[in-house]
């Protein structure tokens with residue numbers, strides 16, 4: 001029986017299973033040929049899982065390098081004592097070049113203005129500014145156009161303060177089997193790299209694969225894979241499911257803070273969108289709301305698990321709390337539902353007994369993807385590492 005540790009300050013929390021994180025990281029490492037590096041993507045506080053704690057587990061399980069989205073995310077890791085390579089997955093504002101140099105955080109580079117400001121700063125500190133060149137191959141997001149990569153390098157390589165540690169692109173459709181765009185992007189990327197190498201330009205570590213490409217296209221691993229969502233135990237798409245087995249890392253839990261048997265006809269919550277139709281229906285409250293990542297659009301559509309049984313969430317989800325119904329006569333469950341008590345465990349995402357609510361289930365109800373679901377839950381709820 002798992003003991004669910006609860007923070008002292010609030011009866012709601014995100015539970016992070018470090019064992020699952022370790023197993024997932026190892027499962028990806030095993031997919032890579034010896035010598036291929038793994039860059040764990042820990043942007044957005046490790047997709048809501050807490051970057052500092054996750055980085056330690058991932059490194060011990062085989063991750064070599066780490067990728068973040070912002071300078072602040074990189075600084076958080078450095079302040080926590082992380083010494084392994086950190087890459088920012090886009091080009092930050094020029095104003096922060098000194099911060100990058102001082103903290104040994106690598107930017108992605110794709111404008112000459114940034115590159116030269118970064119190189120100048122590095123040279124002024126008698127250091128080399130390591131960077132990764134981002135190449136645009138079809139995502140239409142960031143990077144130097146694949147046809148312009150060599151010329152771009154020629155325009156900045158004179159600078160003694162710059163050192164290219166890597167060259168990368170990013171796929172738009174890696175999760176779609178037999179997709180034409182994927183092949184096109186890969187060809188553009190490898191041709192750009194070949195052209196630079198033929199001209200004697202050092203590209204550093206060459207990498208392009210995200211989670212679905214790592215799983216579905218082993219022939220494109222090159223020097224390094226950038227694995228994100230899969231490490232957290234989520235499948236990027238149904239297409240990857242048959243190829244790797246992953247354990248969900250995040251659960252979202254709460255305790256019941258109040259429970260009543262309202263009179264028949266009582267309305268529940270803002271707008272009174274639900275009303276109690278029968279006797280013997282309990283309405284229970286727990287402290288998770290839309291400011292905790294439980295999107296208001298889930299109101300009246302989602303279930304929670306209590307005593308291993310599904311109960312329908314009812315009424316509009318508030319900012320910090322919401323309610324669910326326990327119909328002691330007729331729940332959605334096969335077996336009769338026990339009464340719920342103050343302090344009982346509520347599972348919003350994760351397993352309780354034989355039942356499980358997945359990030360995918362919540363994402364489908366919201367009309368989004370699992371990535372967004374865990375990012376949102378990670379924003380305010382306290383994290384408990386088990």
Ligand SMILES: *Cc1c(COP(=O)(O)O)cnc(C)c1O
Pocket residue numbers: 041043089169170209210211212226227228229230236
């Ligand atoms: C987010 C991101 C990744 C990781 O993607 P997953 O699908 O989570 O594996 C890799 N590369 C870049 C450039 C990204 O922005």
